[in-house]
Amino acid sequence: MNPDTVTIGKIVGVHGVKGYVKVHCEAESFSLFASGHTVIVRDSKGGSRAMEVVDARPQGRKLLLLLKGISDRNLAETLPGSDLLVKKTSLPDLEPDTYYWSDIAGMSVISADGHHVGTVASLIETGSNDVYVIQTQDAGEILIPAIASVVLEIDLNRKIMRVDIPEGL
DSSP states (O other): OOTTEEEEEEEEEEETTTTEEEEEEOSSSGGGGOTTOEEEEEOTTSOEEEEEEEEEEEETTEEEEEETTOOSHHHHTTOTTOEEEEEGGGSOOOOTTOOOHHHHTTOEEEETTSOEEEEEEEEEOOSSOOEEEEEOSSSOEEEEEOSTTTEEEEETTTTEEEEOOOTTO
């Protein structure tokens, strides 16, 4: 995947006859899907094209999206399975000490004393704080809460997360 882009959703179906697609949104806000914004549609074969958003409407936990050039159901039916991406430069600026998930995924995790723990495999969103799922070589998966007392440092340039793992994890 292009390091200058980030996935913000996946087309999971079609809706109606006017060309709307159903999107599973991976962005925290629907603002990236506002009318006039450009998204990159990447199909399952790796082909991609930039498309302008014409209309976007929430529908429960999904989003109904109409893209310029997709004017009927037949054209829309070619899109399910495609990922939706945007250029990182179009993302809003983050608060200090906050990160995009795409920047954390795959990061090497190092203990406070310098030992390699594993790699960030996924993220679990909870009500109070996120939890990083760390894939280790010998212990399988371990869960590390994304809180300051545990995650001591995140170095985006070196792709390293330094952690102080509490007893029992």
